[in-house]
Amino acid sequence: MISIAPDRSLFADESALQAVRYLVGVDGGGTGTRLRLSDLDGRLLGQGEAGPSALGQGVDQAWRHIEQALQQAAEQAGLAGPQGLRHAECALAAGLSGANLPAACSEFLASQPGYAAVIVVNDGYTTVLGAHGGQPGAVVASGTGAVGEVLRRDGSTDCISGWGWITGDEGSGAWLGLKAIRHAQQALDGRAVPGPLAFAVWDLTGRSRESVLAWCAAAGQHGFAQLAPLVFMAADKGDAVAQRFVDEAVTELEALARALDPQSELPLALAGSIAKRLESKFSGNIRARCVEPQGDSADGALHLVRSALNAKMGSR
Template sequence: MNRPNSPAARPGLSPATAPLNQVRYLVGVDGGGTGTRVRLSERSGRILGQGESGPSALGQGVEQAWRHVQEALALAAVQAGLAPLDLSQVAIGLGLSGANLIEAVAEFHAQQPGYALVALDNDGFTSVLGAHGGRPGGVIAAGTGAVGEALRADGSRVCISGWGWISGDEGSGAWLGLKAMRHAQQALDGRAVPGALARAVWAVAGQERHTILAWCAKAGQHGYATLAPLVFEAAPDDGVARAFLAEAVAELESLARALDPSEQLPLALSGSIALRLREKFSGNMRARCVEPQGDSADGALLLVRSALNSEPGV
């Protein structure tokens, strides 16, 4: 079986376009739907500079992704005091949202502007690599949405949840917000007893049927996620809110067990919901939670370094 750090196991690894023994710089990219962060290092590993630009999620377009990666890299080079880089001397690793879109990945590689080597994976996996320094471990990300990814001890990879806020993402902010809104609607109908949580939702969306319907019609994932803090705030005085938080804990623990049935891998948490619920997790899961060693851009640097080192003759 191919291990995840081998070129054959990583469909986003492109053929080398220049002699890899001439590579002087490594670049790590964390790119999503709201922004792109780039970290530039010497081949030895010393960090030289960082830069940021607009979104580079592949689902938003390959041309945009490369444009923003290049803009962020240019800023990192300026911060490092370097002249514009000769891309034939640069190997780049990217953790991009949407890197599971096969056609977009192929187009992304076809449009690469001349890097000596391009290693591409999804931003969830580079988050795992960064959080655990390339060693086995898992990441549970629960903020607006929820997803878990892990690199297991046998070298296999797994992704759990992340199905989107309408049908999944249990334990996320949008999921909690949906539950809060349903409760507020039921309380307005007289199907539930109004408490602190229902009143807090009414304060946001109104206490009339037409205002609540109008709010829901335009809320979207982000809008529902803005209701999640109300659940935490109401919990001390509202049994319904406390029950919702207990359900969120159970969902995230279920996600963690699916990531690692042995319940032995270290876990890094990210996202506002996961971090706020950390102290409510069961003893075993709480004991396995560790502070991340690095972020997705660090993981992308590890990704490209692994790809570079695996090439023959380098």
């Protein structure tokens, strides 16, 4: 069932692949990077975390943070130092936000620091593999961004949403943050009545036109996503505008779930802080299909690289 587009992977020749001793699974988003290191049999050896590795924030940054997370994992595994973990002994799969852009994937593969194998796919794909153990199912993932991924019973896959925080990712943290800043701007202009949400945003950005503009210019996807908790806190305080934004997020994520599985027959896993926070607000049919994920995107990346390596080399 596991398939990889030809332009999403880079493998050394067979003799070099024989030297692979370790598997690396990466989950990289707009907020942070999580990495797991295992042996060829899937036994976990170490884990690491670092800053964001979404491709939309730059390939150099992505590799820098992946390498930082790998160093942590290697230290946990007792493989640190010059004679410890070598790139040539590792096969890596990375589920990265923004990997739906072919040019970014090509640059990522061309910049890789010497791994025996590298696979790069969208983090939604590794999330669905991890959530359902490689079996058919759907995932609605909403954290900094939002994306839905499905692995159908016939082996086909589909990706819904995930268009990026500027024009899409409805129901995500950055999407909520954009709504929050627009409301704060309108309240500052006198076009809306300020309430708990506007005041909370102003506490962060300042209350002058100049300070708000400066904050927006520097914020980026991660900065806007940091406003999402303010929306939830304001809704809890009875702010009607914030509550409307929360309700709209529920509507968007439910629409995503239905688009992934129109027949409503596959198990549905939720990933990301926003999706998990909103689960209790979903309608009965969607909530009834929700299952606890078996693993996360980093687990899915390990599943992917192990399957791909076995396919290249035969069962090992």
